[in-house]
Amino acid sequence: MVELDYDIVIVGGGGAGLYAALWAAENTILKVAVMTKVYPTRSHTGAAEGGINAVLTHSVGDSPEAHAYDTVKGSDFLADQDAVDIMCKMGAAVIYDIAHRGVPFSRRPDGRIAQRPFGGASFPRTCYAADKTGFYILQTLYEQCLKNNVTFLNEWFLLSIIHNGERVEGLTAWDIRNGGVHLIRTKAVILATGGHARVYWNRTSNALGNTGDGTAAALRAGLSLKDMEFIQFHPTGLAKTGILVTEGARGEGGYLRNKDGERFMKRYAPEKMELAPRDIVARAIQTEIDEGRGCGPNGDYICLDLTHLGEEKINERLPQTREHAILYEGVDPVKEPIPIAPTAHYSMGGIDTDRLGRTPIKGLYAAGECACISVHGANRLGGNSLLDVLVYGRLTALEAVKYADEAPETNPSMAKAKDDEKRILELMEADGKEKLADLRRELGNVMMKHFGVFREEKSMKEGLEKLMEIKERARHVKVYDTSKKFNTDLITALEFLNLVDLAPAIAVPAIERKESRGAHARKDYPKRDDKNFLKHSVVKLKEDGNYELSWKPVTITKFPPEERKY
Amino acid sequence: METAVLQVFRYDPEKDQTPYYKEYEVPVEGTLLNALLYIKDNLDPTLAFRAFCRSEVCGSCSMRVNGKTKLACKTPMKELVETWKGKPLRIDPLNHLKVIKDLVVDIDKPIEKMKTLIPWLVPDPRVVPTDPMHESIIYPEEMEAYKDQIHCMLCFSCYSACEAVEDNDRYRGPFAFSKAYRFQVDRRDIETAKEKRIRYAISGGLWSCVQCQKCLYVCPKGVKPAEDIQNLRGQAVKKGFTDKPGAKKLKHFVDWIYATGQINRLYLPEEVYGNREAREKLTKAYTEMGVEVWEVPKPTKGLMKFRDIYLEILSKEDKALDLDFSHVRKIDRMVSEIFKADICTIIDRAHEEGRSSRGLISKLKGLLGGK
Numbered sequence: 063m064v065e066l067d068y069d070i071v072i073v074g075g076g077g078a079g080l081y082a083a084l085w086a087a088e089n090t091i092l093k094v095a096v097m098t099k100v101y102p103t104r105s106h107t108g109a110a111e112g113g114i115n116a117v118l119t120h121s122v123g124d125s126p127e128a129h130a131y132d133t134v135k136g137s138d139f140l141a142d143q144d145a146v147d148i149m150c151k152m153g154a155a156v157i158y159d160i161a162h163r164g165v166p167f168s169r170r171p172d173g174r175i176a177q178r179p180f181g182g183a184s185f186p187r188t189c190y191a192a193d194k195t196g197f198y199i200l201q202t203l204y205e206q207c208l209k210n211n212v213t214f215l216n217e218w219f220l221l222s223i224i225h226n227g228e229r230v231e232g233l234t235a236w237d238i239r240n241g242g243v244h245l246i247r248t249k250a251v252i253l254a255t256g257g258h259a260r261v262y263w264n265r266t267s268n269a270l271g272n273t274g275d276g277t278a279a280a281l282r283a284g285l286s287l288k289d290m291e292f293i294q295f296h297p298t299g300l301a302k303t304g305i306l307v308t309e310g311a312r313g314e315g316g317y318l319r320n321k322d323g324e325r326f327m328k329r330y331a332p333e334k335m336e337l338a339p340r341d342i343v344a345r346a347i348q349t350e351i352d353e354g355r356g357c358g359p360n361g362d363y364i365c366l367d368l369t370h371l372g373e374e375k376i377n378e379r380l381p382q383t384r385e386h387a388i389l390y391e392g393v394d395p396v397k398e399p400i401p402i403a404p405t406a407h408y409s410m411g412g413i414d415t416d417r418l419g420r421t422p423i424k425g426l427y428a429a430g431e432c433a434c435i436s437v438h439g440a441n442r443l444g445g446n447s448l449l450d451v452l453v454y455g456r457l458t459a460l461e462a463v464k465y466a467d468e469a470p471e472t473n474p475s476m477a478k479a480k481d482d483e484k485r486i487l488e489l490m491e492a493d494g495k496e497k498l499a500d501l502r503r504e505l506g507n508v509m510m511k512h513f514g515v516f517r518e519e520k521s522m523k524e525g526l527e528k529l530m531e532i533k534e535r536a537r538h539v540k541v542y543d544t545s546k547k548f549n550t551d552l553i554t555a556l557e558f559l560n561l562v563d564l565a566p567a568i569a570v571p572a573i574e575r576k577e578s579r580g581a582h583a584r585k586d587y588p589k590r591d592d593k594n595f596l597k598h599s600v601v602k603l604k605e606d607g608n609y610e611l612s613w614k615p616v617t618i619t620k621f622p623p624e625e626r627k628y
Numbered sequence: 629m630e631t632a633v634l635q636v637f638r639y640d641p642e643k644d645q646t647p648y649y650k651e652y653e654v655p656v657e658g659t660l661l662n663a664l665l666y667i668k669d670n671l672d673p674t675l676a677f678r679a680f681c682r683s684e685v686c687g688s689c690s691m692r693v694n695g696k697t698k699l700a701c702k703t704p705m706k707e708l709v710e711t712w713k714g715k716p717l718r719i720d721p722l723n724h725l726k727v728i729k730d731l732v733v734d735i736d737k738p739i740e741k742m743k744t745l746i747p748w749l750v751p752d753p754r755v756v757p758t759d760p761m762h763e764s765i766i767y768p769e770e771m772e773a774y775k776d777q778i779h780c781m782l783c784f785s786c787y788s789a790c791e792a793v794e795d796n797d798r799y800r801g802p803f804a805f806s807k808a809y810r811f812q813v814d815r816r817d818i819e820t821a822k823e824k825r826i827r828y829a830i831s832g833g834l835w836s837c838v839q840c841q842k843c844l845y846v847c848p849k850g851v852k853p854a855e856d857i858q859n860l861r862g863q864a865v866k867k868g869f870t871d872k873p874g875a876k877k878l879k880h881f882v883d884w885i886y887a888t889g890q891i892n893r894l895y896l897p898e899e900v901y902g903n904r905e906a907r908e909k910l911t912k913a914y915t916e917m918g919v920e921v922w923e924v925p926k927p928t929k930g931l932m933k934f935r936d937i938y939l940e941i942l943s944k945e946d947k948a949l950d951l952d953f954s955h956v957r958k959i960d961r962m963v964s965e966i967f968k969a970d971i972c973t974i975i976d977r978a979h980e981e982g983r984s985s986r987g988l989i990s991k992l993k994g995l996l997g998g999k
Contacts, residue, residue, distance in 0.1 A: 100688065101735065104681070104687065106681065108686055108781075109686070119761065158762065158763055161763070161764060162756050162757070162760070164748065164814070164816075166774070168768070169766050169768045169771065170768075172765075173767045174763060194779075201781070205747055206748055208743055208748060209746075209748040209750075269680045269686070270679055270682060303658075303682075382685075386684075389659075389704070390683070498673070541673075542673045543673060543676075545640050545643060545729070546642065547642055548676045548729040548730075548732050549676070550675075550676045554668075554673075
């Protein structure tokens, strides 16, 4: 076992982690390291396509207030408005900062950053770089981290967070490349580990590794998770694989059609049509499919029609969309509509933090998709996640620098590391009565069936029972690969166990939130109920393995709740 | 269901003395990545490979199929089966990189190599505002210059296929030069950084590339490293970094072809490698073998016309500055001395005599498409 010493450890090398690392590196001489289970440029930020919302100095007529209002309305009034205010006001600053560092944003003829319309936005404020915005941001941030000589612990897997109930003391992690559990002493930790939409294993736009590792470690370390019931289903996932088709496809003028060729969005959001927020479009698509108006032999998908945009525009604005449709669906969008259906996409919920990304444990921060600040409330707007990632990557970095600068050295015990070693050994010695791949598929099916686009009490209660059963059965999953070096069998198992821990944390508040709000759509409670549920759900894992639910007020400053119409 | 057999490279340094291949029967469905995931889920959980996004943006799953570098998530199984009719599909890790386990290779080395080429923007404060709330203006046209290079996702496919990496361990790798070149053509990048990048590129093997073009063919994202390397070489020459043999060779070719219509085999060793005896030895050897040898090729009919065409071509490619006119004038003086007349008179005479050099005519024909 190796013991490592840092002042700040950032877990995760995606947009939030790298931007945090960059701002930390440029603002302190403290020892900062980024620990990531994949090489940074593999992170899922790279798959963000459509763009990043911000009101720029040349956005005439738009304002950060309008952006904040759209965000709050999009969130179905569950977002904390003080946090939304911070995020929207910082928009231009982070855009210009990353543009100055080299992100090749698409430009208007006059040389200024171009912006396009996006779902739920009252103004075209989504800055983009073709349809690979996240990819370019991730690459550029990585370049800048190399420039600043940031220390990377590449291919290290987070196991546990160590704290003394008051402040964070360190981490334990598995060195994937060489094997072995290690103890990392550090004064501050920024969790930037991404989302957990992989709980919907069989139908998601997410990368294979979006398994909520940081969120699960936080849950096990006694921290609270907030608003976990809210999972965004992206309306347009490729029918066969769930791989994402960017919202930009609709932003550029794409139509959604059912089997009769009807642009059915006119019945759901007559004004915004295809550019209504994601939750509304996803429900509309699911309803069309459920009511027998889906396309194809099984009626299980809807058509996204781009043919009228013409080859030139598709190639210029949506090149990756075209490539993916051809490669993964066998359809050329220039010639025929793309078969799509909703796909699990984004976790609005996550580690409970305040408006600056701080958790109740001193020195422990969360940023990006693993955090619930909350700026997205019950439904995130397209283009707001990259913004969230950058704004909070930067803010938590500055908070962590401030804290670690003055905080005394920590002295974590070896107990956690020893526990983790034991846990891993047990996995290799398990009886193997359950097969990982099968159980994981089952988990995905339960989540999709009982906690999908539409939900209701009876089905969810059944679902929760099944989830607890899967959690029990997961003890019998065996890791067959016993070697230390690059044991991907072990990593897959650890990732699966994280999902298994997180799934009930989604189910419990989903059952108790007896209303429909944003992405949480209940057939038995189809209306929003501000009187009883204008509040955040908070879940904790008790020592006895039970998930304890409580509630917490929403911060409302400027925008009182109103009916949400598009 | 249609199936295919994959012969997968296996090597666990903790357990295996030597690598071996293991066969797996997989469904011909979806991509090669789907097939590998199928193996891991259903046949053999111990197989190690990297994969993440499954939609060709993260660059994790590059590997070789029957020797050809492929991105697993971008390679349909159907296509593989059709291409390699009947033959088994042998799956190997990337070439030129140390194997950690099975299909997983150590990519730290190429990343370290890339770092030496300053693959990041060093903003010129005259172009990029230091005020964080001030936008820097970039016109869509200027982004054309690096529209391909920015697609590099560090999958190291080109590194695996590269002939120069094979020969020279210090060679930085095709992708690294493309990453560097992307900033060489960015107006926002400061001149001093551009100068440094060229220097580092030269010590990183810029002239070692043999232009085999393999990088260009294997890149899953349409980056063209071989072209970027040529352009970097051009920049190196333009910036006066002409002391490497590669740069000298380029200079020799460009200048002599312009001046006389052909390269000079007698002067090449001296001008490129500084070998002063070669000219004498070669002249002697050629004469002994009865081969006619000219110290300077005789200027021919149409030479001035040819020079115009050549210059026009170079200008179109934005390479006109590669021509060193002082060198050309020196060659002209050599010609004048040998033929005891100025270059124009010699050419006029050639026209009168109606004689022409076959070499030059064929060169011209090549350039003009045979007319």
